[in-house]
Amino acid sequence: MSEIKYEMKSVTEKREKTQKNRSIYDPLIDAFIKSGQDLVEITIEGREPGYMVTQLKKRIKVRELDIDADHGGGFVYLEKKKA
Secondary structure: OOOOOOOOOOOOOOOOOOOOOOOOOHHHHHHHHHHOOOEEEEOOOOOOHHHHHHHHHHHHHHHOOOEEEEEEOOEEEEEEOOO
């Protein structure tokens, strides 16, 4: 077996992540925010509305945004939360 060369040193804290995790749904959310609309209807080819809403809600929660995601009639809706 070959040996692995390595270096180990003590640290007091972890380094900050340099790259943020992005989702394929983030550009959709970003486009909604930039649109300035309060309510939009979205259709996405090849994805079920229920699945889309679940994924959008996860990203909205992670990003701590004031947006609601919902579905009905085969469509997905994004709406800005009312104050």
